[in-house]
Amino acid sequence: MSATFTVDWLPGSDVLRGRCHCGATSSAQDPATLLDWLGAHPDGHDTSGPEVLLAPLPAGVAGDA
Amino acid sequence: MSSPVTFVRNQWYVAAYGREVTTEVLGRTVCGEAIALFRTASGTVAALADRCVHRRFPLSAAPSHVVGDTVVCGYHGFTYDGTGTCVAVPGQSRVPRTARVASYPVVEQDSFVWVFVGDPALADATRIPRAPWLADEGWTTVSGMEPLAARWGLLVDNLLDLSHETYLHGGYIGTPEVAETPITTEVDEEARIVRVSRHMADAACPPFYANSTGMTGRITRWQDIEYFPPCLYTLHSRVAPVGVLPPAEGPDDGAFHVEVVYAITPSTETSTYDFWAVARDFAQDDEEVSRFLHDSNRTVVLQDVTALDLLETVVAAEPAGTQELSINIDTGALAARRMIAAMTASTTTATTAAADAATGAATQAATSAAVR
Numbered sequence: 002m003s004a005t006f007t008v009d010w011l012p013g014s015d016v017l018r019g020r021c022h023c024g025a026t027s028s029a030q031d032p033a034t035l036l037d038w039l040g041a042h043p044d045g046h047d048t049s050g051p052e053v054l055l056a057p058l059p060a061g062v063a064g065d066a
Numbered sequence: 067m068s069s070p071v072t073f074v075r076n077q078w079y080v081a082a083y084g085r086e087v088t089t090e091v092l093g094r095t096v097c098g099e100a101i102a103l104f105r106t107a108s109g110t111v112a113a114l115a116d117r118c119v120h121r122r123f124p125l126s127a128a129p130s131h132v133v134g135d136t137v138v139c140g141y142h143g144f145t146y147d148g149t150g151t152c153v154a155v156p157g158q159s160r161v162p163r164t165a166r167v168a169s170y171p172v173v174e175q176d177s178f179v180w181v182f183v184g185d186p187a188l189a190d191a192t193r194i195p196r197a198p199w200l201a202d203e204g205w206t207t208v209s210g211m212e213p214l215a216a217r218w219g220l221l222v223d224n225l226l227d228l229s230h231e232t233y234l235h236g237g238y239i240g241t242p243e244v245a246e247t248p249i250t251t252e253v254d255e256e257a258r259i260v261r262v263s264r265h266m267a268d269a270a271c272p273p274f275y276a277n278s279t280g281m282t283g284r285i286t287r288w289q290d291i292e293y294f295p296p297c298l299y300t301l302h303s304r305v306a307p308v309g310v311l312p313p314a315e316g317p318d319d320g321a322f323h324v325e326v327v328y329a330i331t332p333s334t335e336t337s338t339y340d341f342w343a344v345a346r347d348f349a350q351d352d353e354e355v356s357r358f359l360h361d362s363n364r365t366v367v368l369q370d371v372t373a374l375d376l377l378e379t380v381v382a383a384e385p386a387g388t389q390e391l392s393i394n395i396d397t398g399a400l401a402a403r404r405m406i407a408a409m410t411a412s413t414t415t416a417t418t419a420a421a422d423a424a425t426g427a428a429t430q431a432a433t434s435a436a437v438r
Contacts (some may be wrong), residue, residue: 004255008397010248017394032397037405039253 006039008032021046027053071217071335073097074296074409076184078194080329080341083209084174087111088177091137095333097183101170102126106135112148113181119152120144135433151220176200176211178329178341184413195294199325199345206350208360209343210318212367216378218296218332219403221340225299225328226262226399228289234373238366243269251397253405260405262291262398268308272361275305278355279348281323284308286321291398295406301326315336323347326363336378342367350434 009018018028019035025046029035034055038045045053081094082103093101093116100116102125114137116124123141130140136153138145144165145154152165155348171182171189182189199205214221224230233241243266252261266287275281288304304310304312306321313320329341344363349355392400 006253006255008251008253009402010250010394010397012248015394017397030394031392032394032400033392036397036400040404 006042008035008039024048025053027055029055031055068381068384068388071332072182072410073332074406075413076182076188077296077409078173078180078182078191079221079297079331080339081113081177081181081331082179083211083341084111084177084179087179089132091126091130093124094339095337096181097332099183099335100124100126101181102130102137103179103181104132104137106132106148107298108135110148111172111174111179112137113172113179114146114150115168115170117167118142118144119167120155150423162330172335177207177343179302188319188321189422195298197298197300197327197343199435200327200343204350205345205347206356207323207343207345208356208363209341210360210364210367211339211341212364212371213304213333214338214340214371214374214378215336216338216374217336217381218330218362218375219406220374220381221328221330221370222295222299222372222402222406223396223399225301225330226260226291226293226402227395228262228264228291228301229395232371235253235366238362238369239272239274241270241272244289245395249397249403253401255405255408258295258409260291260293260295260398260402260403262293264289270385271305274320274359274366275324277362278359279305281305281307281322286310292397293402295402295409296333297329299328299330301328336382340371 002041004022006019006021011018015030016028018026018033019039020026021042022038023042023046025048027038038055079096081096081101082092087094087103087105089105094101094103099428102114102116104112106112116126118125118139118141120142123139123229125137125139128140131138135427136145136147143156146167147153150167150169152161155161155165167190171186173180173191173194175194180194185365200207229245232242232245247266250263268284269287271281271285286306286308290302293299303324303326304321310320327343331339333339338350342363344359
């Protein structure tokens, strides 16, 4: 399995979305928090559930892609 | 005092450009290790510990000199071959068995001279990251090296976050769109690559590209970074008139391509070699364009040098653990820091394990001897 993960900065927002190689995703507005979560794989990485919100997102920003 | 600077050992580092290594001995310090580089009569590059085993005189200092495939110490004439073996000493025919200096694995590739710092048994040349444009036909390259009076991590931070172009390099490569455009960061932990991409659909054309390509209007500008920690950084830069995208198939000949390469080589804890190169696939025989890109990029590098040298004095004076603030633009640099920390930790673990194994073997040998 590839050990690649990505962090996208959602256009028009301050939100970063992380996608782990296992398929789990999460969002945050702080890169350190998001990298902590991605680096902790598989802890907290549940691909069957909804996206993990590592911090409350601003109003109007979707929590899932 | 600031946090201690660590080096990642058991890695390949750029010690010089191939053109710098001649039959005059060149001294470089890489990860705190003084290295003497020279080219033998047969044309290969030798890299030896830069201290004569006799009285520690630097082999890179005059009047030390190269004779054929050997280097002769300028103090008492101890003579070493390219492997570091002493082949002659003055006044006697017997060369002591212990008369040798350490040699470093060397590979000359992509215009660089790479040396392996660490356990030579772990030197795998296939792990050296590539920058083929610097030596391939079809590309024209300008390059240089500027010494930094700053720790190497500051240059990694600098290059992984190009939003600073807008503020530090305005009038050269910076425009407002660089800082305004969101980035995508990709981390390949297995291959040990950090990628940061910033694709600007409609941006001002900075002088660096306007004057070299002749484009006068707004442009589509892509910056795709690939960083291979610890040493090699590549920036694949694509510029084209607004709206001109790569075709689904065939060559991307509607755009101009520039490969910007940096080799980040730690020298001491607070100094770094900043090797830089700019390769282009257009105006390849135009000397004026070469001169312009060389002078512009060197100016940009020197702007970084001034900023990072100043930053080093600030960081060095701060207590360890002084807090920074990171925001979205720092994602790539933070990812790089984490990868470097993991590489440092794994190297330390491997070194400790090797030392433990050696100690264990020695203990076992001593015990066996005692039993006998």
